[in-house]
Amino acid sequence: MAGESSERLETLQSRWKEFYGLIGNDSMDIRSITLRLIESPLKIPFTTHLETVTKRQAIIIEAKDSSGGIGFGEADPFSSPWYSAETITTCWHALCGFLVPLTLRKEISDPSALDQIWSGIRGNNMAKSGLSQAIWDLYARQKKVYIGSLFGAERKAVAAGAVIAANDPKNAIDQIEKYSEAGYLRYKIKISRRNDLKILSAIRQHFPEVALMADANSAYSIQDAKHLEKLDEFGLQMIEQPLAYNDLVDHALLQSKIKTPVCLDESIGSFQDARAALALGSCKIINIKMARVGGWSEAVRIHDLCFRQDVPVWCGGMIEFGVAKAHNIALAALRGFILPGDLFAASRYWEEDIVEPEITVNKGWIRVPEKAGIGFDINEEVLERLTVKKNNIE
Incomplete structure:
Protein backbone atom coordinates (compact mmCIF):
# COMPACT_ATOMS: atom_id res chain seq x y z
CA MET A 1 0.00 0.00 0.00
CA ALA A 2 2.87 2.41 0.82
CA GLY A 3 4.47 1.67 -2.56
CA GLU A 4 1.20 2.39 -4.33
CA SER A 5 0.80 5.70 -2.48
CA SER A 6 4.36 6.68 -3.41
CA GLU A 7 3.69 5.79 -7.04
CA ARG A 8 0.57 8.01 -7.10
CA LEU A 9 2.57 10.90 -5.61
CA GLU A 10 5.31 10.50 -8.21
CA THR A 11 2.69 10.45 -10.97
CA LEU A 12 1.21 13.72 -9.72
CA GLN A 13 4.65 15.33 -9.49
CA SER A 14 5.56 14.18 -13.00
CA ARG A 15 2.32 15.56 -14.40
CA TRP A 16 2.84 18.98 -12.83
CA LYS A 17 6.46 19.11 -14.04
CA GLU A 18 5.57 18.00 -17.57
CA PHE A 19 2.73 20.42 -18.12
CA TYR A 20 3.81 23.43 -16.11
CA GLY A 21 7.53 23.15 -15.45
CA LEU A 22 6.93 24.55 -12.00
CA ILE A 23 8.47 22.03 -9.64
CA GLY A 24 12.03 22.87 -8.72
CA ASN A 25 14.39 22.49 -5.82
CA ASP A 26 13.84 25.95 -4.33
CA SER A 27 12.20 26.08 -0.90
CA MET A 28 8.83 27.80 -0.57
CA ASP A 29 10.42 29.56 2.42
CA ILE A 30 7.34 29.43 4.65
CA ARG A 31 8.17 31.60 7.67
CA SER A 32 4.92 31.65 9.66
CA ILE A 33 1.39 30.25 9.72
CA THR A 34 -1.45 32.21 11.28
CA LEU A 35 -4.74 30.67 12.40
CA ARG A 36 -7.92 32.69 12.81
CA LEU A 37 -11.12 31.36 14.31
CA ILE A 38 -13.95 33.25 12.62
CA GLU A 39 -17.66 33.20 13.33
CA SER A 40 -20.79 34.47 11.61
CA PRO A 41 -24.55 33.81 11.87
CA LEU A 42 -26.25 32.24 8.86
CA LYS A 43 -28.89 34.32 7.10
CA ILE A 44 -31.13 31.24 7.11
CA PRO A 45 -30.82 28.09 9.29
CA PHE A 46 -29.40 24.93 7.73
CA THR A 47 -31.49 21.94 8.86
CA THR A 48 -30.92 18.21 8.55
CA HIS A 49 -32.38 15.34 10.58
CA LEU A 50 -29.10 15.39 12.56
CA GLU A 51 -28.64 19.08 13.34
CA THR A 52 -29.86 22.63 12.75
CA VAL A 53 -27.01 25.06 12.14
CA THR A 54 -27.69 28.76 12.80
CA LYS A 55 -24.13 30.01 13.32
CA ARG A 56 -21.00 28.96 11.42
CA GLN A 57 -17.42 28.88 12.61
CA ALA A 58 -14.34 28.20 10.51
CA ILE A 59 -10.56 28.39 10.84
CA ILE A 60 -8.84 30.64 8.31
CA ILE A 61 -5.21 29.67 7.76
CA GLU A 62 -2.59 32.08 6.40
CA ALA A 63 0.77 30.70 5.24
CA LYS A 64 3.32 33.51 4.85
CA ASP A 65 6.73 33.42 3.11
CA SER A 66 9.78 35.62 3.73
CA SER A 67 8.77 38.11 1.01
CA GLY A 68 5.38 38.74 2.62
CA GLY A 69 3.37 36.57 0.23
CA ILE A 70 0.36 34.91 1.85
CA GLY A 71 -1.64 31.84 0.88
CA PHE A 72 -5.09 31.25 2.37
CA GLY A 73 -6.90 28.09 3.40
CA GLU A 74 -10.02 27.30 5.38
CA ALA A 75 -10.82 24.41 7.73
CA ASP A 76 -14.56 23.80 8.06
CA PRO A 77 -15.51 21.22 10.68
CA PHE A 78 -18.75 21.95 12.50
CA SER A 79 -18.89 23.03 16.13
CA SER A 80 -20.26 19.61 17.18
CA PRO A 81 -19.43 16.17 15.73
CA TRP A 82 -22.72 15.55 13.87
CA TYR A 83 -21.18 15.38 10.37
CA SER A 84 -17.68 14.14 11.16
CA ALA A 85 -15.60 13.24 14.21
CA GLU A 86 -13.66 16.51 13.83
CA THR A 87 -14.95 19.69 15.43
CA ILE A 88 -13.69 23.26 15.44
CA THR A 89 -12.04 22.61 18.83
CA THR A 90 -10.25 19.41 17.80
CA CYS A 91 -9.22 20.94 14.49
CA TRP A 92 -7.65 23.97 16.18
CA HIS A 93 -5.76 21.63 18.52
CA ALA A 94 -4.51 19.41 15.67
CA LEU A 95 -3.28 22.43 13.73
CA CYS A 96 -1.62 24.29 16.62
CA GLY A 97 -0.22 21.24 18.37
CA PHE A 98 0.90 19.04 15.50
CA LEU A 99 0.36 19.93 11.85
CA VAL A 100 1.61 23.52 11.80
CA PRO A 101 4.78 22.96 13.91
CA LEU A 102 5.62 19.87 11.87
CA THR A 103 5.16 21.78 8.61
CA LEU A 104 7.31 24.72 9.71
CA ARG A 105 10.17 22.38 10.63
CA LYS A 106 10.43 21.11 7.05
CA GLU A 107 11.94 22.64 3.93
CA ILE A 108 9.13 22.37 1.38
CA SER A 109 9.93 22.81 -2.31
CA ASP A 110 6.34 22.20 -3.39
CA PRO A 111 3.13 21.16 -1.59
CA SER A 112 3.02 17.67 -3.08
CA ALA A 113 5.36 16.75 -0.21
CA LEU A 114 2.73 17.48 2.44
CA ASP A 115 1.13 14.02 2.43
CA GLN A 116 4.48 12.45 3.27
CA ILE A 117 5.29 15.07 5.90
CA TRP A 118 1.92 14.46 7.60
CA SER A 119 1.94 10.67 7.17
CA GLY A 120 2.53 10.12 10.89
CA ILE A 121 -0.64 12.03 11.83
CA ARG A 122 -3.74 9.93 11.29
CA GLY A 123 -7.14 11.36 10.42
CA ASN A 124 -7.76 15.07 11.09
CA ASN A 125 -8.60 15.49 7.40
CA MET A 126 -10.33 18.85 7.74
CA ALA A 127 -7.34 20.30 9.57
CA LYS A 128 -5.04 18.88 6.88
CA SER A 129 -7.29 20.21 4.13
CA GLY A 130 -7.28 23.78 5.44
CA LEU A 131 -3.50 23.82 5.85
CA SER A 132 -3.04 22.15 2.45
CA GLN A 133 -5.20 24.83 0.84
CA ALA A 134 -3.13 27.65 2.34
CA ILE A 135 0.18 26.17 1.20
CA TRP A 136 -1.07 25.34 -2.31
CA ASP A 137 -2.47 28.88 -2.60
CA LEU A 138 0.88 30.36 -1.53
CA TYR A 139 2.68 28.10 -4.02
CA ALA A 140 0.41 29.15 -6.88
CA ARG A 141 0.90 32.82 -5.97
CA GLN A 142 4.69 32.33 -5.93
CA LYS A 143 4.49 30.78 -9.40
CA LYS A 144 2.02 33.47 -10.54
CA VAL A 145 -0.57 30.96 -11.81
CA TYR A 146 -4.19 30.17 -10.99
CA ILE A 147 -4.30 27.32 -8.49
CA GLY A 148 -6.62 25.19 -10.64
CA SER A 149 -4.09 25.16 -13.47
CA GLY A 375 -8.18 34.03 -7.85
CA PHE A 376 -9.93 36.16 -5.22
CA ASP A 377 -8.76 38.91 -2.88
CA ILE A 378 -9.29 38.76 0.89
CA ASN A 379 -11.51 41.42 2.45
CA GLU A 380 -9.25 42.16 5.40
CA GLU A 381 -11.82 44.39 7.11
CA VAL A 382 -14.51 41.71 7.16
CA LEU A 383 -12.01 38.99 8.10
CA GLU A 384 -10.81 41.04 11.07
CA ARG A 385 -14.37 41.77 12.16
CA LEU A 386 -15.34 38.08 12.14
CA THR A 387 -12.17 36.93 13.96
CA VAL A 388 -12.76 35.76 17.54
CA LYS A 389 -9.38 34.12 18.17
CA LYS A 390 -5.98 34.27 16.53
CA ASN A 391 -2.68 32.40 16.82
CA ASN A 392 0.50 33.21 14.88
CA ILE A 393 3.07 30.39 14.79
CA GLU A 394 6.63 30.88 13.55
Whole structure:
Protein backbone atom coordinates (compact mmCIF):
# COMPACT_ATOMS: atom_id res chain seq x y z
CA MET A 1 0.00 0.00 0.00
CA ALA A 2 2.87 2.41 0.82
CA GLY A 3 4.47 1.67 -2.56
CA GLU A 4 1.20 2.39 -4.33
CA SER A 5 0.80 5.70 -2.48
CA SER A 6 4.36 6.68 -3.41
CA GLU A 7 3.69 5.79 -7.04
CA ARG A 8 0.57 8.01 -7.10
CA LEU A 9 2.57 10.90 -5.61
CA GLU A 10 5.31 10.50 -8.21
CA THR A 11 2.69 10.45 -10.97
CA LEU A 12 1.21 13.72 -9.72
CA GLN A 13 4.65 15.33 -9.49
CA SER A 14 5.56 14.18 -13.00
CA ARG A 15 2.32 15.56 -14.40
CA TRP A 16 2.84 18.98 -12.83
CA LYS A 17 6.46 19.11 -14.04
CA GLU A 18 5.57 18.00 -17.57
CA PHE A 19 2.73 20.42 -18.12
CA TYR A 20 3.81 23.43 -16.11
CA GLY A 21 7.53 23.15 -15.45
CA LEU A 22 6.93 24.55 -12.00
CA ILE A 23 8.47 22.03 -9.64
CA GLY A 24 12.03 22.87 -8.72
CA ASN A 25 14.39 22.49 -5.82
CA ASP A 26 13.84 25.95 -4.33
CA SER A 27 12.20 26.08 -0.90
CA MET A 28 8.83 27.80 -0.57
CA ASP A 29 10.42 29.56 2.42
CA ILE A 30 7.34 29.43 4.65
CA ARG A 31 8.17 31.60 7.67
CA SER A 32 4.92 31.65 9.66
CA ILE A 33 1.39 30.25 9.72
CA THR A 34 -1.45 32.21 11.28
CA LEU A 35 -4.74 30.67 12.40
CA ARG A 36 -7.92 32.69 12.81
CA LEU A 37 -11.12 31.36 14.31
CA ILE A 38 -13.95 33.25 12.62
CA GLU A 39 -17.66 33.20 13.33
CA SER A 40 -20.79 34.47 11.61
CA PRO A 41 -24.55 33.81 11.87
CA LEU A 42 -26.25 32.24 8.86
CA LYS A 43 -28.89 34.32 7.10
CA ILE A 44 -31.13 31.24 7.11
CA PRO A 45 -30.82 28.09 9.29
CA PHE A 46 -29.40 24.93 7.73
CA THR A 47 -31.49 21.94 8.86
CA THR A 48 -30.92 18.21 8.55
CA HIS A 49 -32.38 15.34 10.58
CA LEU A 50 -29.10 15.39 12.56
CA GLU A 51 -28.64 19.08 13.34
CA THR A 52 -29.86 22.63 12.75
CA VAL A 53 -27.01 25.06 12.14
CA THR A 54 -27.69 28.76 12.80
CA LYS A 55 -24.13 30.01 13.32
CA ARG A 56 -21.00 28.96 11.42
CA GLN A 57 -17.42 28.88 12.61
CA ALA A 58 -14.34 28.20 10.51
CA ILE A 59 -10.56 28.39 10.84
CA ILE A 60 -8.84 30.64 8.31
CA ILE A 61 -5.21 29.67 7.76
CA GLU A 62 -2.59 32.08 6.40
CA ALA A 63 0.77 30.70 5.24
CA LYS A 64 3.32 33.51 4.85
CA ASP A 65 6.73 33.42 3.11
CA SER A 66 9.78 35.62 3.73
CA SER A 67 8.77 38.11 1.01
CA GLY A 68 5.38 38.74 2.62
CA GLY A 69 3.37 36.57 0.23
CA ILE A 70 0.36 34.91 1.85
CA GLY A 71 -1.64 31.84 0.88
CA PHE A 72 -5.09 31.25 2.37
CA GLY A 73 -6.90 28.09 3.40
CA GLU A 74 -10.02 27.30 5.38
CA ALA A 75 -10.82 24.41 7.73
CA ASP A 76 -14.56 23.80 8.06
CA PRO A 77 -15.51 21.22 10.68
CA PHE A 78 -18.75 21.95 12.50
CA SER A 79 -18.89 23.03 16.13
CA SER A 80 -20.26 19.61 17.18
CA PRO A 81 -19.43 16.17 15.73
CA TRP A 82 -22.72 15.55 13.87
CA TYR A 83 -21.18 15.38 10.37
CA SER A 84 -17.68 14.14 11.16
CA ALA A 85 -15.60 13.24 14.21
CA GLU A 86 -13.66 16.51 13.83
CA THR A 87 -14.95 19.69 15.43
CA ILE A 88 -13.69 23.26 15.44
CA THR A 89 -12.04 22.61 18.83
CA THR A 90 -10.25 19.41 17.80
CA CYS A 91 -9.22 20.94 14.49
CA TRP A 92 -7.65 23.97 16.18
CA HIS A 93 -5.76 21.63 18.52
CA ALA A 94 -4.51 19.41 15.67
CA LEU A 95 -3.28 22.43 13.73
CA CYS A 96 -1.62 24.29 16.62
CA GLY A 97 -0.22 21.24 18.37
CA PHE A 98 0.90 19.04 15.50
CA LEU A 99 0.36 19.93 11.85
CA VAL A 100 1.61 23.52 11.80
CA PRO A 101 4.78 22.96 13.91
CA LEU A 102 5.62 19.87 11.87
CA THR A 103 5.16 21.78 8.61
CA LEU A 104 7.31 24.72 9.71
CA ARG A 105 10.17 22.38 10.63
CA LYS A 106 10.43 21.11 7.05
CA GLU A 107 11.94 22.64 3.93
CA ILE A 108 9.13 22.37 1.38
CA SER A 109 9.93 22.81 -2.31
CA ASP A 110 6.34 22.20 -3.39
CA PRO A 111 3.13 21.16 -1.59
CA SER A 112 3.02 17.67 -3.08
CA ALA A 113 5.36 16.75 -0.21
CA LEU A 114 2.73 17.48 2.44
CA ASP A 115 1.13 14.02 2.43
CA GLN A 116 4.48 12.45 3.27
CA ILE A 117 5.29 15.07 5.90
CA TRP A 118 1.92 14.46 7.60
CA SER A 119 1.94 10.67 7.17
CA GLY A 120 2.53 10.12 10.89
CA ILE A 121 -0.64 12.03 11.83
CA ARG A 122 -3.74 9.93 11.29
CA GLY A 123 -7.14 11.36 10.42
CA ASN A 124 -7.76 15.07 11.09
CA ASN A 125 -8.60 15.49 7.40
CA MET A 126 -10.33 18.85 7.74
CA ALA A 127 -7.34 20.30 9.57
CA LYS A 128 -5.04 18.88 6.88
CA SER A 129 -7.29 20.21 4.13
CA GLY A 130 -7.28 23.78 5.44
CA LEU A 131 -3.50 23.82 5.85
CA SER A 132 -3.04 22.15 2.45
CA GLN A 133 -5.20 24.83 0.84
CA ALA A 134 -3.13 27.65 2.34
CA ILE A 135 0.18 26.17 1.20
CA TRP A 136 -1.07 25.34 -2.31
CA ASP A 137 -2.47 28.88 -2.60
CA LEU A 138 0.88 30.36 -1.53
CA TYR A 139 2.68 28.10 -4.02
CA ALA A 140 0.41 29.15 -6.88
CA ARG A 141 0.90 32.82 -5.97
CA GLN A 142 4.69 32.33 -5.93
CA LYS A 143 4.49 30.78 -9.40
CA LYS A 144 2.02 33.47 -10.54
CA VAL A 145 -0.57 30.96 -11.81
CA TYR A 146 -4.19 30.17 -10.99
CA ILE A 147 -4.30 27.32 -8.49
CA GLY A 148 -6.62 25.19 -10.64
CA SER A 149 -4.09 25.16 -13.47
CA LEU A 150 -1.66 23.24 -11.26
CA PHE A 151 -4.03 20.28 -11.45
CA GLY A 152 -5.20 20.59 -15.05
CA ALA A 153 -8.38 22.62 -14.55
CA GLU A 154 -9.97 23.42 -17.90
CA ARG A 155 -13.36 25.01 -17.25
CA LYS A 156 -14.03 28.74 -17.48
CA ALA A 157 -17.20 28.40 -15.40
CA VAL A 158 -18.55 25.74 -13.02
CA ALA A 159 -22.14 24.56 -12.61
CA ALA A 160 -23.83 25.50 -9.34
CA GLY A 161 -26.41 23.52 -7.39
CA ALA A 162 -28.42 24.67 -4.39
CA VAL A 163 -29.03 22.79 -1.14
CA ILE A 164 -32.59 22.87 0.20
CA ALA A 165 -32.83 22.11 3.91
CA ALA A 166 -36.43 22.41 5.07
CA ASN A 167 -38.81 20.75 7.53
CA ASP A 168 -41.92 21.01 5.36
CA PRO A 169 -42.83 20.96 1.64
CA LYS A 170 -43.99 24.58 1.49
CA ASN A 171 -40.71 25.90 2.82
CA ALA A 172 -38.76 23.70 0.38
CA ILE A 173 -40.86 24.91 -2.57
CA ASP A 174 -40.45 28.53 -1.47
CA GLN A 175 -36.66 28.10 -1.34
CA ILE A 176 -36.52 26.54 -4.82
CA GLU A 177 -38.64 29.35 -6.25
CA LYS A 178 -36.34 31.93 -4.66
CA TYR A 179 -33.12 30.32 -5.88
CA SER A 180 -34.48 29.54 -9.34
CA GLU A 181 -34.09 33.24 -10.14
CA ALA A 182 -30.31 32.64 -10.23
CA GLY A 183 -30.86 29.58 -12.43
CA TYR A 184 -29.28 26.92 -10.19
CA LEU A 185 -28.85 23.77 -12.29
CA ARG A 186 -29.98 21.26 -9.65
CA TYR A 187 -31.50 21.21 -6.17
CA LYS A 188 -30.35 18.89 -3.40
CA ILE A 189 -33.16 18.12 -0.97
CA LYS A 190 -32.33 17.09 2.59
CA ILE A 191 -34.56 14.12 3.48
CA SER A 192 -35.24 11.64 6.28
CA ARG A 193 -37.50 8.63 6.79
CA ARG A 194 -40.03 10.99 8.36
CA ASN A 195 -40.48 13.44 5.47
CA ASP A 196 -39.00 11.98 2.26
CA LEU A 197 -42.12 10.92 0.31
CA LYS A 198 -44.12 13.94 1.40
CA ILE A 199 -41.50 16.53 0.57
CA LEU A 200 -40.27 14.98 -2.70
CA SER A 201 -43.84 14.39 -3.95
CA ALA A 202 -44.81 18.01 -3.30
CA ILE A 203 -41.67 19.34 -5.00
CA ARG A 204 -42.13 17.07 -8.03
CA GLN A 205 -45.73 18.15 -8.45
CA HIS A 206 -44.70 21.79 -8.33
CA PHE A 207 -41.49 21.38 -10.38
CA PRO A 208 -41.99 18.37 -12.68
CA GLU A 209 -38.84 18.98 -14.77
CA VAL A 210 -36.30 20.48 -12.37
CA ALA A 211 -33.16 18.44 -11.64
CA LEU A 212 -33.45 17.01 -8.13
CA MET A 213 -31.29 14.88 -5.91
CA ALA A 214 -31.87 13.77 -2.32
CA ASP A 215 -29.37 13.84 0.54
CA ALA A 216 -30.12 11.53 3.46
CA ASN A 217 -27.04 12.06 5.68
CA SER A 218 -27.26 8.39 6.75
CA ALA A 219 -30.93 8.56 7.79
CA TYR A 220 -31.71 4.97 6.69
CA SER A 221 -30.56 1.38 7.16
CA ILE A 222 -30.56 -1.51 4.70
CA GLN A 223 -33.88 -2.59 6.26
CA ASP A 224 -35.37 0.48 4.54
CA ALA A 225 -34.48 -0.80 1.05
CA LYS A 226 -38.13 -1.43 0.09
CA HIS A 227 -39.04 2.04 1.22
CA LEU A 228 -36.13 3.59 -0.70
CA GLU A 229 -37.32 1.84 -3.87
CA LYS A 230 -40.33 4.18 -3.74
CA LEU A 231 -37.99 7.13 -4.38
CA ASP A 232 -37.30 5.78 -7.88
CA GLU A 233 -40.60 7.30 -9.04
CA PHE A 234 -39.31 10.85 -8.55
CA GLY A 235 -36.63 10.69 -11.25
CA LEU A 236 -33.82 11.77 -8.92
CA GLN A 237 -30.32 12.33 -10.25
CA MET A 238 -29.07 10.45 -7.19
CA ILE A 239 -29.61 9.74 -3.51
CA GLU A 240 -26.64 10.81 -1.44
CA GLN A 241 -25.37 8.76 1.53
CA PRO A 242 -28.61 6.97 2.42
CA LEU A 243 -26.99 4.46 4.81
CA ALA A 244 -24.36 4.55 7.56
CA TYR A 245 -21.61 7.16 7.30
CA ASN A 246 -18.86 4.50 7.33
CA ASP A 247 -20.55 1.81 5.23
CA LEU A 248 -19.69 0.40 1.80
CA VAL A 249 -21.16 -3.12 1.85
CA ASP A 250 -24.82 -2.26 2.54
CA HIS A 251 -24.67 0.56 0.00
CA ALA A 252 -23.61 -1.99 -2.62
CA LEU A 253 -26.59 -4.16 -1.70
CA LEU A 254 -28.93 -1.17 -1.82
CA GLN A 255 -27.62 -0.03 -5.20
CA SER A 256 -28.44 -3.46 -6.61
CA LYS A 257 -32.05 -3.05 -5.49
CA ILE A 258 -32.89 0.53 -6.56
CA LYS A 259 -32.75 2.34 -9.90
CA THR A 260 -31.76 5.70 -8.46
CA PRO A 261 -27.95 6.09 -8.50
CA VAL A 262 -26.39 6.02 -5.05
CA CYS A 263 -23.86 8.79 -4.38
CA LEU A 264 -21.41 8.44 -1.50
CA ASP A 265 -20.31 11.35 0.66
CA GLU A 266 -19.28 10.56 4.25
CA SER A 267 -18.16 7.04 3.30
CA ILE A 268 -15.42 8.45 1.06
CA GLY A 269 -12.66 9.76 3.30
CA SER A 270 -9.71 8.77 1.12
CA PHE A 271 -8.54 7.44 -2.22
CA GLN A 272 -8.63 3.94 -0.71
CA ASP A 273 -12.28 4.38 0.27
CA ALA A 274 -13.18 5.53 -3.24
CA ARG A 275 -11.35 2.60 -4.84
CA ALA A 276 -13.08 0.11 -2.53
CA ALA A 277 -16.51 1.67 -3.15
CA LEU A 278 -16.12 1.41 -6.92
CA ALA A 279 -14.80 -2.16 -6.72
CA LEU A 280 -17.76 -3.21 -4.55
CA GLY A 281 -20.37 -1.37 -6.63
CA SER A 282 -21.38 0.69 -3.60
CA CYS A 283 -22.25 3.74 -5.69
CA LYS A 284 -22.50 5.12 -9.21
CA ILE A 285 -21.53 8.71 -8.29
CA ILE A 286 -19.05 10.20 -5.80
CA ASN A 287 -19.23 13.54 -4.02
CA ILE A 288 -15.67 14.85 -3.61
CA LYS A 289 -15.31 17.20 -0.65
CA MET A 290 -11.79 18.52 -0.32
CA ALA A 291 -12.39 19.12 3.39
CA ARG A 292 -13.50 15.54 3.99
CA VAL A 293 -10.61 13.81 2.18
CA GLY A 294 -7.73 15.91 3.50
CA GLY A 295 -6.93 18.51 0.86
CA TRP A 296 -5.95 19.08 -2.74
CA SER A 297 -3.76 16.06 -3.46
CA GLU A 298 -6.21 13.42 -2.22
CA ALA A 299 -9.18 15.16 -3.88
CA VAL A 300 -7.34 15.14 -7.22
CA ARG A 301 -6.39 11.46 -6.83
CA ILE A 302 -10.04 10.54 -6.29
CA HIS A 303 -11.07 12.68 -9.26
CA ASP A 304 -8.51 10.96 -11.48
CA LEU A 305 -9.63 7.49 -10.35
CA CYS A 306 -13.27 8.27 -11.10
CA PHE A 307 -12.40 9.88 -14.43
CA ARG A 308 -10.54 6.77 -15.54
CA GLN A 309 -13.56 4.63 -14.66
CA ASP A 310 -16.18 7.01 -16.16
CA VAL A 311 -17.75 7.61 -12.75
CA PRO A 312 -19.38 11.07 -12.45
CA VAL A 313 -18.19 13.29 -9.60
CA TRP A 314 -19.31 16.61 -8.19
CA CYS A 315 -17.93 19.04 -5.63
CA GLY A 316 -19.57 18.96 -2.22
CA GLY A 317 -19.78 21.88 0.18
CA MET A 318 -19.62 22.49 3.94
CA ILE A 319 -21.53 25.80 4.28
CA GLU A 320 -18.12 27.35 3.86
CA PHE A 321 -16.85 30.91 3.72
CA GLY A 322 -15.28 32.39 0.60
CA VAL A 323 -11.76 31.01 0.97
CA ALA A 324 -12.87 27.37 0.92
CA LYS A 325 -15.45 28.21 -1.75
CA ALA A 326 -12.66 29.64 -3.93
CA HIS A 327 -10.67 26.40 -3.58
CA ASN A 328 -13.82 24.40 -4.39
CA ILE A 329 -14.44 26.43 -7.53
CA ALA A 330 -10.92 25.62 -8.69
CA LEU A 331 -11.41 21.93 -7.89
CA ALA A 332 -14.74 21.83 -9.72
CA ALA A 333 -13.03 23.23 -12.83
CA LEU A 334 -11.29 19.86 -13.34
CA ARG A 335 -12.73 17.96 -16.31
CA GLY A 336 -14.22 15.06 -14.36
CA PHE A 337 -16.66 17.28 -12.45
CA ILE A 338 -19.60 16.91 -14.81
CA LEU A 339 -22.43 17.39 -12.27
CA PRO A 340 -23.39 20.67 -10.56
CA GLY A 341 -21.73 21.05 -7.16
CA ASP A 342 -22.79 22.59 -3.86
CA LEU A 343 -21.43 25.95 -5.02
CA PHE A 344 -23.87 28.53 -3.76
CA ALA A 345 -23.56 32.29 -4.09
CA ALA A 346 -22.01 34.14 -1.13
CA SER A 347 -25.31 35.92 -0.44
CA ARG A 348 -27.02 32.58 0.24
CA TYR A 349 -25.72 32.42 3.81
CA TRP A 350 -23.62 35.53 4.48
CA GLU A 351 -24.40 39.22 4.86
CA GLU A 352 -20.71 39.76 4.04
CA ASP A 353 -18.15 37.23 2.87
CA ILE A 354 -14.39 37.34 3.40
CA VAL A 355 -13.40 37.31 -0.29
CA GLU A 356 -13.92 39.78 -3.10
CA PRO A 357 -15.26 40.13 -5.68
CA GLU A 358 -18.41 38.53 -4.31
CA ILE A 359 -19.03 34.97 -5.51
CA THR A 360 -22.24 35.02 -7.53
CA VAL A 361 -24.32 32.58 -9.56
CA ASN A 362 -25.41 33.75 -13.01
CA LYS A 363 -27.85 31.54 -14.93
CA GLY A 364 -26.65 28.56 -12.94
CA TRP A 365 -22.90 29.15 -13.38
CA ILE A 366 -20.02 30.59 -11.36
CA ARG A 367 -17.16 32.13 -13.29
CA VAL A 368 -13.74 30.60 -12.70
CA PRO A 369 -11.23 33.38 -11.95
CA GLU A 370 -7.87 33.76 -13.68
CA LYS A 371 -5.76 35.62 -11.12
CA ALA A 372 -2.88 33.88 -9.36
CA GLY A 373 -3.61 31.69 -6.35
CA ILE A 374 -7.27 31.17 -5.53
CA GLY A 375 -8.18 34.03 -7.85
CA PHE A 376 -9.93 36.16 -5.22
CA ASP A 377 -8.76 38.91 -2.88
CA ILE A 378 -9.29 38.76 0.89
CA ASN A 379 -11.51 41.42 2.45
CA GLU A 380 -9.25 42.16 5.40
CA GLU A 381 -11.82 44.39 7.11
CA VAL A 382 -14.51 41.71 7.16
CA LEU A 383 -12.01 38.99 8.10
CA GLU A 384 -10.81 41.04 11.07
CA ARG A 385 -14.37 41.77 12.16
CA LEU A 386 -15.34 38.08 12.14
CA THR A 387 -12.17 36.93 13.96
CA VAL A 388 -12.76 35.76 17.54
CA LYS A 389 -9.38 34.12 18.17
CA LYS A 390 -5.98 34.27 16.53
CA ASN A 391 -2.68 32.40 16.82
CA ASN A 392 0.50 33.21 14.88
CA ILE A 393 3.07 30.39 14.79
CA GLU A 394 6.63 30.88 13.55
